[in-house]
Amino acid sequence: MSKTVTRRRALTVEMTSGSLWKNILLFSLPLMMTQVLEVLFNLSDVAIAGKYAYNTYIALGAVGSTTTLVSLFTGLLIGVGAGVNVAAARGLGMEDNDNVEKTVHSSFLICLGLGVLVCLVCVFFAEPMLRLLNTKEEFLPGAVLYLKLYAIGLPGMGLYNCGNGILSATGDTKRPLVYLFIAGVLNVVLNLVFVIGCNMSAEGVAIASAIAQWVSAILIVIHLLRRQDACRLDMRKLRLHPMAAKRVLMIGIPSGLQNAIFAVANLFVQAGLNSFDEITVSGAAAAANADTLVFNMMGAFYTACASFVSRNWGAGHKDRITKSYLISMFYAFAVGSICGGLLLVFGRQFLSLFADKPEVIDAGMDRLQIMAFSYGIGALMDASIAASRGIGKSIAPTIMVIMGSCVFRVIWIYTVFAYFHTVPSLYLLYIFSWVITGIAECIYFRAAYKKSILKAQIW
Numbered sequence: 130m131s132k133t134v135t136r137r138r139a140l141t142v143e144m145t146s147g148s149l150w151k152n153i154l155l156f157s158l159p160l161m162m163t164q165v166l167e168v169l170f171n172l173s174d175v176a177i178a179g180k181y182a183y184n185t186y187i188a189l190g191a192v193g194s195t196t197t198l199v200s201l202f203t204g205l206l207i208g209v210g211a212g213v214n215v216a217a218a219r220g221l222g223m224e225d226n227d228n229v230e231k232t233v234h235s236s237f238l239i240c241l242g243l244g245v246l247v248c249l250v251c252v253f254f255a256e257p258m259l260r261l262l263n264t265k266e267e268f269l270p271g272a273v274l275y276l277k278l279y280a281i282g283l284p285g286m287g288l289y290n291c292g293n294g295i296l297s298a299t300g301d302t303k304r305p306l307v308y309l310f311i312a313g314v315l316n317v318v319l320n321l322v323f324v325i326g327c328n329m330s331a332e333g334v335a336i337a338s339a340i341a342q343w344v345s346a347i348l349i350v351i352h353l354l355r356r357q358d359a360c361r362l363d364m365r366k367l368r369l370h371p372m373a374a375k376r377v378l379m380i381g382i383p384s385g386l387q388n389a390i391f392a393v394a395n396l397f398v399q400a401g402l403n404s405f406d407e408i409t410v411s412g413a414a415a416a417a418n419a420d421t422l423v424f425n426m427m428g429a430f431y432t433a434c435a436s437f438v439s440r441n442w443g444a445g446h447k448d449r450i451t452k453s454y455l456i457s458m459f460y461a462f463a464v465g466s467i468c469g470g471l472l473l474v475f476g477r478q479f480l481s482l483f484a485d486k487p488e489v490i491d492a493g494m495d496r497l498q499i500m501a502f503s504y505g506i507g508a509l510m511d512a513s514i515a516a517s518r519g520i521g522k523s524i525a526p527t528i529m530v531i532m533g534s535c536v537f538r539v540i541w542i543y544t545v546f547a548y549f550h551t552v553p554s555l556y557l558l559y560i561f562s563w564v565i566t567g568i569a570e571c572i573y574f575r576a577a578y579k580k581s582i583l584k585a586q587i588w
């Protein structure tokens with residue numbers, strides 16, 4: 130056995146045999162570290178722009194003004210990466226090398242094409258989109274420039290998510306972590322070089338991010354080019370295979386749209402929050418950093434859920450499908466609950482990283498004290514969605530999310546919140562929407578499992 134094969138096996142986690150408790154955890158831990166690194170590296174952009182740029186106030190405002198749009202487009206690319214993961218895992222489970230090969234090459238073109246498309250949208254429509262979000266005039270020039278330069282890296286992000294989806298389908302989540310770590314460190318170094326050394330502002334941070342995204346993409350593409358299995362990328366075989374492309378897009382597009390719709394729904398939550406005083410708004414903004422961190426950590430288990438469910442579906446191991454779903458949900462619930470408990474105990478110390486005034490920290494704790502009990506509940510909804518996607522069902526779960534977690538929130542704000550108009554009445558919408566949507570998603574997965582798996586219908 131060659132050293133390359135031995136090393137590859139050491140980096141992969143077995144999905145169709147062995148202990149699911151152990152393997153799902155081993156699969157998810159590198160993913161969790163990857164998600165935490167992404168959050169930390171993104172925070173470094175804001176921190177460096179806000180502390181070291183020659184016009185710190187303007188630079189910080191310019192970068193911050195693009196957050197909604199950046200989340201919108203990156204969420205779309207991440208969603209398509211999830212489609213790649215499920216489609217590749219399904220083929221690997223079936224040991225259908227031809228199917229896997231077609232998925233790899235079709236996915237490469239889809240992710241690259243989508244990355245180029247969102248890049249062009251940002252380049253040509255940056256100013257109209259930012260004006261639509263009521264970006265302050267003093268921040269607008271810097272925000273427009275930042276978004277255009279940042280967008281140059283979006284095709285690279287698309288390729289990285291494609292490669293990440295393929296490698297995760299094989300059980301390898303360690304290699305993408307290494308590539309992201311290298312790119313993230315480079316991002317921080319370039320931030321400092323451009324902002325401090327070259328006396329640049331928001332544009333320096335954007336250029337550093339774009340370069341880092343392309344570095345992570347190049348590293349993962351080089352690895353795919355060197356593989357000697359069905360996941361090997363061969364530039365001569367690049368073409369869109371209709372059925373393979375359909376499988377990827379059936380999962381990826383609804384997943385990406387779900388991320389986008391969440392961003393839109395949260396604008397209504399932000400509008401409700403803005404009805405309070407500046408202290409409350411500032412405290413909530415500081416506390417929201419906990420959401421990003423906790424949700425990304427829990428998200429590692431949702432990726433594991435989709436990968437293990439799809440892989441075992443392809444392999445015909447029906448009993449491991451439901452076990453993968455329940456174990457992934459338990460792990461996500463445990464992480465959310467533990468993190469929520471830690472935030473209750475150490476919330477003030479956490480908030481002090483983002484705020485100095487005691488009254489702002491007090492306002493942030495008002496939010497954390499409700500969200501701390503809510504994080505774990507979200508696992509019922511998101512694990513069920515991931516399991517449904519793992520068996521090829523994505524459209525119906527997305528519709529239920531839109532209705533339960535998005536439309537419901539808007540209705541809540543204009544009814545319950547409008548009546549009570551208190552901070553608790555605003556944040557309680559999260560736990561209620563997650564419970565309602567989670568129950569619906571759980572029922573749907575059980576029905577889809579019985580219909581598509583137990584009755585052996587083909588995707």
